[in-house]
Amino acid sequence: MNRRELLKFGMGLIAASVALPSALNAENFRKTKPMVWKAKTPADAMKDLFGASTYTESGVKLKAPDIAENGAVIPITIKKVPAGTKTIAVFQDANPESATAVFTVHPRSIVSDYAIRIKMKKTGKVTVVANVDGKLYGASKTVKVTIGGCGG
């Protein structure tokens, strides 16, 4: 007789140190997907987070300045994402690591004019990717960063 001992480790998702109320799909990606934050390129970070490194260029509208005088404060606005988007990620390729922000969309969230301000070390491309049940949609914009002094 074969007695197999099944050790079940309850892989409880420790909801960080934040007591979340009806947190249906709240996810602290820093705990569940630690590699995303270390990835150096947008493609790698995208792969770590969403499982794919390419997206369809449609459905996402991103607003970012053509030229940022101050690389420390660059306003980024996500104007639109496809219906059914569950997660939105912002990447850039100008800093040592690529992942910049990841939003989780909740039932009452309205993703139009989602704004943040980011830092970029130099001129680079900002990419926003929306995950709609495994299908990725996105948009990107190159932001020229003129650091200090009168441009150029």
Next chain:
Amino acid sequence: MRIKAKTKKGITTVKAMAKHPMMSYDEAKKKHKTANFITYITAEHNGEIVYELNSTQFLSKNPYIKFKFKGGAKKEKIIITWVDLSGKKKVSKGKIK
């Protein structure tokens, strides 16, 4: 955290700014300090999460966020919580106008 929330036609728009150095690993190295930045922000209204952000060292100092959600009425409260790399947690309340 400074919170400004306004509701119009069933949609509430929130603008908020946290006070935080958002010191990246590179900046910390240069200044011989420990890196620390907000890593998680959530906003709650009527017991439901209406906004959730996993943030990084690449958000600007004193991070500013703007977002919208369905519902919300004047005088109701919105609670925004942030957690940073050091484990510190800050809960702020704002009133919807």
